[in-house]
Amino acid sequence: MRGTPAETPASCPVLIMGAGSVGCYVGGCLQAAGVPVDFVGRPRVLDGLRQHGLRVTDLDGADRRIPADSLRLHEQVPAGGAHALVLLCVKSPATAAAARELAERLPLGTVVLSMQNGLRNAEVASAAAPGLRLVPGMVPYNIAELAPGHVHRGTDGHLAARHDATLAAWVPRFNAAGITLDLHADLLPLQWGKLLLNLNNPVNALSGLPLLAQLLDAGHRRQFAALMQEALGVLSAAGIHPAQLTSLPWPWLVRVLRLPTPLFRVIAARMLRVDKLARSSMADDLALGRPTEIDALSGEVVRLAKSVGAQAPLNEAITARVRALQA
Secondary structure, three states, X not given: XXXXXXXXXXXXXXXXXXXXXXHHHHHHHHHHOOOOEEEEOOHHHHHHHHHHOEEEEEOXXXXXXXXXXXXXXXXXXXXXXXXXXEEEOOOHXXXXXXXXXXXXXXXXXXXXXXXXXXXXXXXXXXHHOOXXXXXXXXXXXXXXXXXXXXXXXXXXXXXXXXXXXXXXXXXXXXXXOOOOEEEEOOOHHHHHHHHHHHXXXXXXHHHOOOHHHXXXXXXXXXXXXXXXXXHHHHHHHHOOOOOOOOOOOHHHHHXXXXXXXXXXXXXXXXXXXXXXXXXXXXXXHHHHOOOOXXXXXXXXXXXXXXXXXXXXXXXXXXXXXXXXXXX
16 A cells, blocks of 8 residues: 545545446546546446447436546556545455455555445455445445446435545535435444345346336235345344335335235335336346345345344345356
């Protein structure tokens, strides 16, 4: 590691570590708003960006386009440069390796905001790179890669992070870029709430359907409800109270998911404000033969169940199914 990091949003670029769907969406919004951004990603994604540039769209009709020659693209973290903020956007299985690479090339104390699914990524990254300042964060919405260089936000929500003095200075920049960032003294209830909603990811991935079509299928929807109800029982046994992330309390949401589809359409109209093109990132990972985040989602429910002497057979079974497809 080198020296000490810059602290001000305007003085140094943002580094996107993991230029996948989330990284390209958040980084693209920031760059379109005038924030300098370095993107680090896999060759497949970078080749698409070099050829097509970056297009960032959403269900509200926004359409931001950044030409290829304006993008700063890297297959490794650029050495010797300081970054005011790093957004860690790699998938959970790649967290430790990405953190070690950051530690080798960035100044001591660089703030790294984990914008990843699951609960433990900031902890894993901090253990792999203790000289960095890891802050847990959460991305609430669905983002899909529709074509090379084109990412699309298909649902609503606000970015969230644990309160940090350096991040507080960034909030106006994120908000101005159209990606509202909320800071919380305790992020864990929100992370568990997001994890409960993400229990639909393996259902969606195994269904082979776009997200909206899958939610309108009673069988798939009830499978999601069963996974969520089981997880809520485990959380209750552990004394954990997840934040409410929808207009309905969690037990009511489970009931609504189990309603017949015509009634579900009416009562869950806000939930169904999902773009027809949206799909889960786990579906993309399975389609591309990449490791999935199943261990950070249903696998996390199974781990918590074992730690409190409970059982989570449904989450355990779907974890095994996705692992088998990965293999």
